[in-house]
Amino acid sequence: MRLEQMIERLKESDCRITPQRYAVLKVLANSSEHPSVESIHAKLVEHYPTMSLATVYKTITLLKREGEILELEFSDLGNRYDGRKPYPHPHVICTECGKIIDPSHLDLEEITSKMMEETGFKIMTHRLDFYGLCPNCQG
Amino acid sequence: MRLEQMIERLKESDCRITPQRYAVLKVLANSSEHPSVESIHAKLVEHYPTMSLATVYKTITLLKREGEILELEFSDLGNRYDGRKPYPHPHVICTECGKIIDPSHLDLEEITSKMMEETGFKIMTHRLDFYGLCPNCQG
DNA sequence: TTTCGTGCAAAAGCTTTGCATTAGC
DNA sequence: GCTAATGCAAAGCTTTTGCACGAAA
Numbered sequence: 001m002r003l004e005q006m007i008e009r010l011k012e013s014d015c016r017i018t019p020q021r022y023a024v025l026k027v028l029a030n031s032s033e034h035p036s037v038e039s040i041h042a043k044l045v046e047h048y049p050t051m052s053l054a055t056v057y058k059t060i061t062l063l064k065r066e067g068e069i070l071e072l073e074f075s076d077l078g079n080r081y082d083g084r085k086p087y088p089h090p091h092v093i094c095t096e097c098g099k100i101i102d103p104s105h106l107d108l109e110e111i112t113s114k115m116m117e118e119t120g121f122k123i124m125t126h127r128l129d130f131y132g133l134c135p136n137c138q139g
Numbered sequence: 140m141r142l143e144q145m146i147e148r149l150k151e152s153d154c155r156i157t158p159q160r161y162a163v164l165k166v167l168a169n170s171s172e173h174p175s176v177e178s179i180h181a182k183l184v185e186h187y188p189t190m191s192l193a194t195v196y197k198t199i200t201l202l203k204r205e206g207e208i209l210e211l212e213f214s215d216l217g218n219r220y221d222g223r224k225p226y227p228h229p230h231v232i233c234t235e236c237g238k239i240i241d242p243s244h245l246d247l248e249e250i251t252s253k254m255m256e257e258t259g260f261k262i263m264t265h266r267l268d269f270y271g272l273c274p275n276c277q278g
Numbered sequence: 279t280t281t282c283g284t285g286c287a288a289a290a291g292c293t294t295t296g297c298a299t300t301a302g303c
Numbered sequence: 304g305c306t307a308a309t310g311c312a313a314a315g316c317t318t319t320t321g322c323a324c325g326a327a328a
Contacts, residue, residue, distance in 0.1 A: 079318090
């Protein structure tokens with residue numbers, strides 16, 4: 001399961017599993033709504049009143065370095081995180097309410113090969129986002 | 140040509156074409172390297188010593204509202220802008236030197252339709268970025 | 279016991295805003 | 304002349320950093 005995988009990876013890199021880190025990992029492993037740093041922190045402060053924003057940021061930096069989290073950068077919505085599927089996959093984003101969902105996987109292998117051929121780049125990863133209105137916001 | 144198109148659009152929206160705006164538009168219309176606000180400003184200060192960063196930001200906000208510019212959000216590289224092709228198109232980005240190029244157009248029509256069917260979203264636009272090493276940075 | 283992590287507050291970027299001055303139209 | 308745009312400085316956000324204290328192994 002995701003939580004165990006994350007913990008395993010951090011231990012392999014000689015990181016300590018503190019209660020704070022465990023809590024952040026747990027939220028990331030169990031959230032499908034692509035939370036922000038702010039929302040992770042808000043959720044945790046209820047149970048760990050001293051939990052600081054800096055610790056959430058530091059844990060996320062750590063997970064990014066370990067490749068255990070996917071960062072989605074948005075200048076409007078702020079950065080959002082996907083701890084369940086830390087590999088590139090498409091997202092569908094509502095420009096009205098900020099909802100982000102994962103549609104079924106799309107295979108971009110072939111397109112990626114074509115891009116490498118055409119540009120000479122050695123492509124390592126990609127990002128594919130669709131923007132529009134979710135069913136609720138189409139009123 | 141792009142510059143004239145931008146000017147036309149701003150005039151239609153009753154915006155004044157000041158020397159400062161004209162200068163920003165000119166840079167955006169003629170740059171293929173997807174400049175940042177900072178680099179646009181740096182280029183212009185040489186000729187217009189009083190040109191302020193705020194004015195560049197305000198002009199870009201205006202162009203975004205008018206749909207005459209494409210904003211590419213990156214938390215590492217900072218936001219970058221494409222004034223030549225203000226519609227969605229793929230980008231190939233070097234993670235080493237920050238170079239951004241436009242490969243030939245890819246048709247995502249069919250994929251977009253599939254996404255709409257699957258998710259119920261009304262998709263208006265998209266973003267597709269490939270990340271890797273450009274030929275120069277592969278040493 | 280030694281090293282690493284936490285949490286506070288301060289700093290750092292980047293972008294936006296308020297407001298008096300200046301300049302299009 | 305009326306109204307909008309400029310440019311400065313200040314404010315706002317998000318994210319990072321420094322450092323003393325506390326906790327993990």
